[in-house]
Amino acid sequence: MIGTANGFSVAHELVYTLKVRDAMRTDVITVTPENTLREVQVLLREHRFSGTPVLADGRLVGIVSIEDIINALDRGHISQRVADWMTRSVVTIQDNMPLSRAVEFFQRYPYGRLPVLDSGGRLCGILTPSDIIARLMVELNRLAEDAARRETDLMARAGTRVTDGSELKMDFRVSAGDFDNAGIASARIKAVLKERGVDARIVRRAAIATYEAETNIVIHSMGGKIHTAINAERVLVEAIDWGPGIEDVEKAMQPGFSTASELVRAMGFGAGMGLPNIQKCADRFEIHSTVGSGTHLRIELDLRSAVPQGGE
Amino acid sequence: MRLSQLIDELKLQVLTPPAPEAGVTGGYASDLLSDVLANGEEGNVWITIQVHRNVAAVASYKDFAAVILSGGRQPQDDLRDVAEQEGICLLSTPLSTYEVAGRLYALGIAPA
Ligand SMILES: Nc1ncnc2c1ncn2[C@@H]1O[C@H](COP(=O)(O)OP(=O)(O)OP(=O)(O)O)[C@@H](O)[C@H]1O
Ligand SMILES: [Mg+2]
Numbered sequence: 485m486i487g488t489a490n491g492f493s494v495a496h497e498l499v500y501t502l503k504v505r506d507a508m509r510t511d512v513i514t515v516t517p518e519n520t521l522r523e524v525q526v527l528l529r530e531h532r533f534s535g536t537p538v539l540a541d542g543r544l545v546g547i548v549s550i551e552d553i554i555n556a557l558d559r560g561h562i563s564q565r566v567a568d569w570m571t572r573s574v575v576t577i578q579d580n581m582p583l584s585r586a587v588e589f590f591q592r593y594p595y596g597r598l599p600v601l602d603s604g605g606r607l608c609g610i611l612t613p614s615d616i617i618a619r620l621m622v623e624l625n626r627l628a629e630d631a632a633r634r635e636t637d638l639m640a641r642a643g644t645r646v647t648d649g650s651e652l653k654m655d656f657r658v659s660a661g662d663f664d665n666a667g668i669a670s671a672r673i674k675a676v677l678k679e680r681g682v683d684a685r686i687v688r689r690a691a692i693a694t695y696e697a698e699t700n701i702v703i704h705s706m707g708g709k710i711h712t713a714i715n716a717e718r719v720l721v722e723a724i725d726w727g728p729g730i731e732d733v734e735k736a737m738q739p740g741f742s743t744a745s746e747l748v749r750a751m752g753f754g755a756g757m758g759l760p761n762i763q764k765c766a767d768r769f770e771i772h773s774t775v776g777s778g779t780h781l782r783i784e785l786d787l788r789s790a791v792p793q794g795g796e
Numbered sequence: 797m798r799l800s801q802l803i804d805e806l807k808l809q810v811l812t813p814p815a816p817e818a819g820v821t822g823g824y825a826s827d828l829l830s831d832v833l834a835n836g837e838e839g840n841v842w843i844t845i846q847v848h849r850n851v852a853a854v855a856s857y858k859d860f861a862a863v864i865l866s867g868g869r870q871p872q873d874d875l876r877d878v879a880e881q882e883g884i885c886l887l888s889t890p891l892s893t894y895e896v897a898g899r900l901y902a903l904g905i906a907p908a
Contacts (some may be wrong), residue, residue, distance in 0.1 A: 671853070692858075751827060751848055752829040752844075752850070756809035761834050
């Protein structure tokens with residue numbers, strides 16, 4: 485199942501790099517050949533296992549599965565010894581094998597569990613398909629978090645990047661549905677402009693336009709980013725998202741038009757005034773949207789227009 | 797009018813403190829954030845029943861003197877935290893939005 489998922493290359497790679505011992509469970513419950521099948525039945529029911537290895541003097545000598553128990557109940561030998569009914573030809577796997585081997589095994593055989601042996605041939609764990617999946621999920625999560633952290637680091641570094649011509653560039657990721665972090669880009673822009681002594685009215689307009697663009701990405705899109713570039717002349721804010729795009733941009737620009745859900749409206753969004761606000765705040769404004777690929781706003785404000793800065 | 801005077805007159809509950817010398821230029825009452833962003837004015841008190849953290853963002857971008865949560869509403873925890881950090885004066889009252897606006901008018905606080 486995992487191995488044949490074409491295109492799911494990250495998981496595919498993982499099953500080759502991870503070892504059986506990375507995914508196996510070590511809290512193995514075992515029985516001896518002297519136990520009765522009845523005892524095994526109780527054990528399996530208690531622990532909700534579908535089978536258990538049989539050990540004699542620390543050596544794996546067989547396995548009893550839930551099917552063996554059902555057969556025993558059916559045929560009336562449930563009170564007999566494990567030794568007489570266990571499966572003796574047990575397929576095992578070494579703990580240092582890549583997980584891909586185990587995946588192959590589960591694809592080839594009808595067994596639901598695989599006893600794991602260490603290099604000395606002793607039982608050291610047990611592996612089921614769900615153990616593999618659980619381990620892959622953990623690993624995929626970790627990879628995703630790493631990637632997100634790297635991106636955040638990059639963006640944080642970009643936040644202090646001053647390019648030639650003394651332009652400050654900042655990038656912010658905006659996640660769909662993340663109302664708590666809507667406003668991070670606009671707050672930063674406000675802080676930077678204020679620190680540069682930009683006229684308070686221009687600061688306000690820039691912050692509002694950015695905030696409206698951010699909340700639109702949060703509410704209406706599948707996620708996107710805010711890219712800003714500030715120099716002595718102007719502030720440029722680009723809001724780029726990855727879809728779904730706007731069907732009728734002209735309509736979306738009309739004050740009062742909104743497709744916001746009831747839930748979002750209850751929070752006070754959805755007046756249908758965001759895009760008109762952006763247009764009103766901006767000195768130059770462009771909106772491009774393609775259904776299926778996304779929306780791109782280009783918002784520009786002159787920093788010297790309203791009140792000439794001191795020293796001019 | 798001084799914000800502190802207004803707080804006394806309306807017996808508002810102070811959730812985060814006002815700036816010492818803050819004055820009030822007028823008021824705006826709305827629960828639609830974009831509407832407030834479009835039509836509120838600097839130095840206004842904003843009357844609303846919204847209590848989530850985006851209220852702080854709106855208040856900060858508009859440089860409002862204060863936000864009055866009407867109808868006895870209390871802020872969600874993170875709103876209070878953000879307001880505190882951003883130095884936004886957050887107030888609460890059992891009065892309805894309508895009553896608060898009426899009282900402000902009676903005190904001579906009309907839109908600029
Ligand atoms: N980034 C976007 N992706 C997809 N659709 C969008 C996007 N931005 C806006 N829209 C569409 O345009 C409509 C109008 O947007 P606008 O910002 O003016 O109002 P709103 O977000 O619905 O409400 P408000 O901004 O007043 O809270 C939205 O309801 C939505 O249908
Ligand atoms: Mg909007």
